[in-house]
Amino acid sequence: MLCAMGEFDLIARYFTRPAARAVLGVGDDCALLQPAPGTQLAISSDMLVEGRHFFADADPFTLGHKALAVNLSDLAACGARPLAFTLALALPRVDEPWLAAFSQGLLALADAHGCELVGGDTTQGPLNICITVFGEVPVVHGKSQALLRSGAKAGDDVYVSGTLGDARLALEALRGALALPPALLAHARQRLEQPTPRVALGQALRGIASSAIDVSDGLLGDLGHILRASGVGATLDAAAAVNLIASRVHPDWPEVAIDTERQMEFALSGGDDYELAFTAPASVREAIQAAAGQARAPVSRIGRIDTAHGLRLLDEAGKPLQRRYASFDHFA
Numbered sequence: 001m002l003c004a005m006g007e008f009d010l011i012a013r014y015f016t017r018p019a020a021r022a023v024l025g026v027g028d029d030c031a032l033l034q035p036a037p038g039t040q041l042a043i044s045s046d047m048l049v050e051g052r053h054f055f056a057d058a059d060p061f062t063l064g065h066k067a068l069a070v071n072l073s074d075l076a077a078c079g080a081r082p083l084a085f086t087l088a089l090a091l092p093r094v095d096e097p098w099l100a101a102f103s104q105g106l107l108a109l110a111d112a113h114g115c116e117l118v119g120g121d122t123t124q125g126p127l128n129i130c131i132t133v134f135g136e137v138p139v140v141h142g143k144s145q146a147l148l149r150s151g152a153k154a155g156d157d158v159y160v161s162g163t164l165g166d167a168r169l170a171l172e173a174l175r176g177a178l179a180l181p182p183a184l185l186a187h188a189r190q191r192l193e194q195p196t197p198r199v200a201l202g203q204a205l206r207g208i209a210s211s212a213i214d215v216s217d218g219l220l221g222d223l224g225h226i227l228r229a230s231g232v233g234a235t236l237d238a239a240a241a242v243n244l245i246a247s248r249v250h251p252d253w254p255e256v257a258i259d260t261e262r263q264m265e266f267a268l269s270g271g272d273d274y275e276l277a278f279t280a281p282a283s284v285r286e287a288i289q290a291a292a293g294q295a296r297a298p299v300s301r302i303g304r305i306d307t308a309h310g311l312r313l314l315d316e317a318g319k320p321l322q323r324r325y326a327s328f329d330h331f332a
Helices: 007-014 060-078 096-112 166-174 182-193 199-203 219-230 238-242 259-269 281-295
Strands: 039-049 081-090 118-123 129-141 157-161 212-216 235-236 275-280 299-306 310-314
Touching: 007 212, 039 060, 039 081, 060 081, 060 096, 060 129, 060 182, 060 199, 060 275, 060 310, 096 118, 118 238, 157 182, 166 182, 166 259, 199 281, 212 219, 219 235, 219 259, 219 275, 219 310, 235 238, 238 259, 238 299, 275 281, 281 299
Parallel strands: 081 118, 235 310
Antiparallel strands: 039 129, 081 129, 157 275, 157 299, 212 275, 235 299
16 A cells, blocks of 8 residues: 655654663664673664665565564674664655565564664665664673684684575576476575574674674675684585585475586575574584574584685585685675
């Protein structure tokens, strides 16, 4: 339904809620947050643009979910507990059914993580969603417990949470580049449109993991940020990464003709996984598994950190792979 609803009526109807942890929420010029004593604020922003990050006919409920999920994933990579977020939303027109579904998807995920909407902006224009999220991390004896990209050391294990490659599989099918049976497409599409931010895992890894990043643009590209920030290299088991494509165990997978090279591309550089890639000393392997169990998030060990710079890939026979995989870059 299209109507002549004004900006402030739109905000009041779909995005205004009573403040919970915030001192002051939606309705003033600024929101007011009071971090708990002995904590630091963790802040991240992400933008989703129609035609670039999602299709024009994307379901608004799942779009609302994903818009916040990608930001919560950044907090997870820092080991932060979510507090609040702001929403800047450009809309081509007021479409009340779309807004109702979008806000439901957005706020359902926000409620699941105790992250309240405290402000933002709306305007008319091409559909564009920008969220800034705020979290907190403890400071113990003057030292921040935040997970950073810069702590990986030679000898550390390399881990990744959850599954890889299914979002890219769905994207290729939706683009018409490959055909998937309907049930398999629905399975993979959920990973693309409703990713699971690993918030609990990020917090459980504080004090255990040596570095972390969320996998948004592809495993190799994102892991590369850790390697550069830490001044180290890595060797990865490419076959182990490919085995993390969840669709490979779907009953309809045998009907899909995707060669090993393509599967490697999806797993290693597909993007939109929103899992955590992290490193940790080999001495804490049991603690890593305990943290994963506590967070109910499976993790897989897929490589090691080396002193020699660069990223090396090994096949299932332990032989070097020479092919290069390019992760997503908005301006490449």
